[in-house]
Amino acid sequence: MSIETQSSTQGPRTRGRAGNVALSGARGLALMFISLPGAVICFCFTLVSIALIPIGVGIVTTPWVLAGVRSFADRRRLLAAEWGGVRIPRAYRPLPEDANPWARTFGMLRDPATWRDIRWLPVDMTAGFVTALVAFALPLYPLEGFAIAAGLWRVLPDGYWYGFVKVTDQTSAFYAAGLGAVLLVAALWLAPLLLRAHFRLTGAVLGSGQGELAERVRVLTETRRDAVDTSAAELRRIERDLHDGAQARLVAMGMDLGTVEALLEKDPDKARELLAQARRSSADALTELRELVRGIHPPVLAERGLGDAVRALALRLPVTIEVEVDLPGRAEAPVESAAYFAVSEILTNAVKHSGADRIWIDIHHGEGLLRVSVTDNGKGGASIGAGSGLAGVERRLGTFDGVLAVSSPAGGPTMVTMEIPCVLS
Amino acid sequence: MRVVLAEDLFLLRDGLVRLLEAHDFEIAAAVETGPELSRALAELRPDVAVVDVRLPPTLTDEGLQCALQARRDRPGLPVLVLSQHVEQLYARELLADGTGGVGYLLKDRVFDAEQFVDAVRRVASGGTAMDPQVIQQLLSRRAAEDRPLERLTPRELEVLELMAQGRTNAAIAGRLVVTERAIAKHTANIFAKLSLEVSDDDNRRVLAVLAYLDRGR
Numbered sequence: 001m002s003i004e005t006q007s008s009t010q011g012p013r014t015r016g017r018a019g020n021v022a023l024s025g026a027r028g029l030a031l032m033f034i035s036l037p038g039a040v041i042c043f044c045f046t047l048v049s050i051a052l053i054p055i056g057v058g059i060v061t062t063p064w065v066l067a068g069v070r071s072f073a074d075r076r077r078l079l080a081a082e083w084g085g086v087r088i089p090r091a092y093r094p095l096p097e098d099a100n101p102w103a104r105t106f107g108m109l110r111d112p113a114t115w116r117d118i119r120w121l122p123v124d125m126t127a128g129f130v131t132a133l134v135a136f137a138l139p140l141y142p143l144e145g146f147a148i149a150a151g152l153w154r155v156l157p158d159g160y161w162y163g164f165v166k167v168t169d170q171t172s173a174f175y176a177a178g179l180g181a182v183l184l185v186a187a188l189w190l191a192p193l194l195l196r197a198h199f200r201l202t203g204a205v206l207g208s209g210q211g212e213l214a215e216r217v218r219v220l221t222e223t224r225r226d227a228v229d230t231s232a233a234e235l236r237r238i239e240r241d242l243h244d245g246a247q248a249r250l251v252a253m254g255m256d257l258g259t260v261e262a263l264l265e266k267d268p269d270k271a272r273e274l275l276a277q278a279r280r281s282s283a284d285a286l287t288e289l290r291e292l293v294r295g296i297h298p299p300v301l302a303e304r305g306l307g308d309a310v311r312a313l314a315l316r317l318p319v320t321i322e323v324e325v326d327l328p329g330r331a332e333a334p335v336e337s338a339a340y341f342a343v344s345e346i347l348t349n350a351v352k353h354s355g356a357d358r359i360w361i362d363i364h365h366g367e368g369l370l371r372v373s374v375t376d377n378g379k380g381g382a383s384i385g386a387g388s389g390l391a392g393v394e395r396r397l398g399t400f401d402g403v404l405a406v407s408s409p410a411g412g413p414t415m416v417t418m419e420i421p422c423v424l425s
Numbered sequence: 426m427r428v429v430l431a432e433d434l435f436l437l438r439d440g441l442v443r444l445l446e447a448h449d450f451e452i453a454a455a456v457e458t459g460p461e462l463s464r465a466l467a468e469l470r471p472d473v474a475v476v477d478v479r480l481p482p483t484l485t486d487e488g489l490q491c492a493l494q495a496r497r498d499r500p501g502l503p504v505l506v507l508s509q510h511v512e513q514l515y516a517r518e519l520l521a522d523g524t525g526g527v528g529y530l531l532k533d534r535v536f537d538a539e540q541f542v543d544a545v546r547r548v549a550s551g552g553t554a555m556d557p558q559v560i561q562q563l564l565s566r567r568a569a570e571d572r573p574l575e576r577l578t579p580r581e582l583e584v585l586e587l588m589a590q591g592r593t594n595a596a597i598a599g600r601l602v603v604t605e606r607a608i609a610k611h612t613a614n615i616f617a618k619l620s621l622e623v624s625d626d627d628n629r630r631v632l633a634v635l636a637y638l639d640r641g642r
Contacts, residue, residue: 279536282533282536283533283536286533290509290510293509293510294510299479299508299509299510299512300512300514302485303478303479303485303486304485304486304514308514311514312512312513312514315512315513315514315562316513316562318565
């Protein structure tokens with residue numbers, strides 16, 4: 001599946017046709033030198049390595065060779081996107097980090113994407129090479145025709161063929177120049193087209209038609225598993241909090257009230273004391289329930305939406321936080337909630353670890369994306385991995401196809417940005 | 426004293442009506458939804474409105490919005506807002522016009538009937554009643570940030586907290602079980618340390634404290 005990007009349509013307009021042709025030629029030349037040797041080497045190594053599997057050596061070498069093939073293919077994917085505006089999706093199956101060579105080899109060999117790579121190599125070294133060669137040669141060949149007309153014909157042996165023109169004297173040399181001119185005009189159109197054809201060809205063989213879909217399914221499966229895990233853990237936490245907290249207090253309160261009933265006549269002072277205790281218990285139970293609700297779906301979020309909920313959150317933290325919100329509407333509740341808790345986690349991190357005394361939050365929506373950035377003036381050094389809360393945030397956002405980016409050089413500042421695709425109502 | 430009451434949960438509304446009637450308030454209307462509240466406030470012109478933040482039909486902050494709108498239409502209309510939770514954001518919005526006669530309390534403050542009724546009376550007479558939770562948040566936040574508060578003694582902080590809730594010196598003295606003169610001394614110290622103008626007006630005192638707490642944002 002290929003998607004046109006802007007570079008292919010903008011090229012001619014910004015550079016002019018001649019420049020574009022020269023660029024295509026140069027790229028064709030580069031591709032010639034990359035595709036032929038690269039594909040030949042990759043193909044030979046792959047065949048040899050796979051052939052060696054039965055005697056054991058291939059088990060060790062195949063993962064390395066196939067990884068090399070993948071990186072070669074990846075480089076070509078990159079070129080296709082940058083030079084031809086053809087996007088070729090990458091759809092390799094993930095391998096477990098600690099897999100042994102055996103599992104690695106057969107895991108890779110079972111992946112249809114591996115076979116698409118191997119099938120692509122001979123195509124690349126033949127048709128791919130030829131298209132690149134022609135894209136390079138087409139703009140150059142007319143120059144020879146002009147050179148012939150300019151006098152080069154004199155030193156050429158009699159009966160030299162330029163294309164289908166036999167050069168014998170100045171007149172036929174002019175014919176050659178004419179043919180060159182026609183070819184040059186053709187090259188103006190054809191050279192960029194040929195290069196595109198080259199990338200299309202790469203895309204057709206290398207990218208599976210279902211690659212993007214398969215990739216999407218894989219991502220969805222992963223994020224669904226994460227979502228199920230998180231919500232199950234969340235339910236367990238809520239259950240535990242209710243059980244240990246509010247529920248226990250209400251039971252204690254009931255017991256106290258029961259005792260009060262018995263003591264009312266005998267010992268009114270003691271009864272009064274217990275009543276006061278029961279009232280405290282009920283107040284505590286309420287406080288706990290309130291905290292619990294805040295942890296599930298903060299009331300301000302329900303009442304006012306993301307912007308004000310983040311503002312309210314900022315007011316509760318002991319750091320000066322500037323909140324800027326530009327949201328023309330409200331996102332769906334689950335998205336709002338995910339964004340809110342992500343901001344909350346990021347802020348908690350920043351307050352706890354960064355040593356920042358100022359934080360800026362910017363929330364806005366554009367091009368179908370809810371974008372939130374949190375910047376602090378702390379000491380930096382935050383990262384998504386390394387057991388930080390940010391990995392959890394990333395996982396949660398993943399459920400909504402959201403992404404998280406962290407820029408935090410040592411010495412600061414730290415900027416955490418997240419984007420969640422959504423529409424506002 | 427005529428009260429308009431807005432609360433969507435029947436049990437709570439009923440309880441509040443009984444509680445207020447037991448303390449000699451006249452319930453002009455006890456309504457359930459935002460639009461009903463707006464109409465009641467405009468037509469009945471009560472002495473004080475007791476309003477739940479979250480009301481139908483939107484079940485968001487309809488009650489708060491109605492109260493704010495009513496105060497824009499009739500400046501100084503005393504409004505006591507009750508909520509299941511307290512947020513500085515809402516407290517700020519209520520205090521924004523600076524005319525006083527506002528209160529913002531957690532619903533469970535009705536557990537202590539005397540204090541609750543006292544808060545309603547204070548609001549009705551143009552005073553302020555902020556929930557201790559709001560004040561606590563503000564204080565802890567400021568304490569982490571600002572120098573002047575560090576100069577206060579723990580006792581003075583305690584007094585400041587009660588003062589910020591809208592209590593008079595007499596009430597604070599009663600609460601802390603000391604003489605009113607001791608409180609007067611504490612407040613004078615607080616004002617001196619925070620370089621605030623002393624005023625006899627309780628309401629302005631709270632606003633000054635809140636304004637101070639609000640400073641530098």
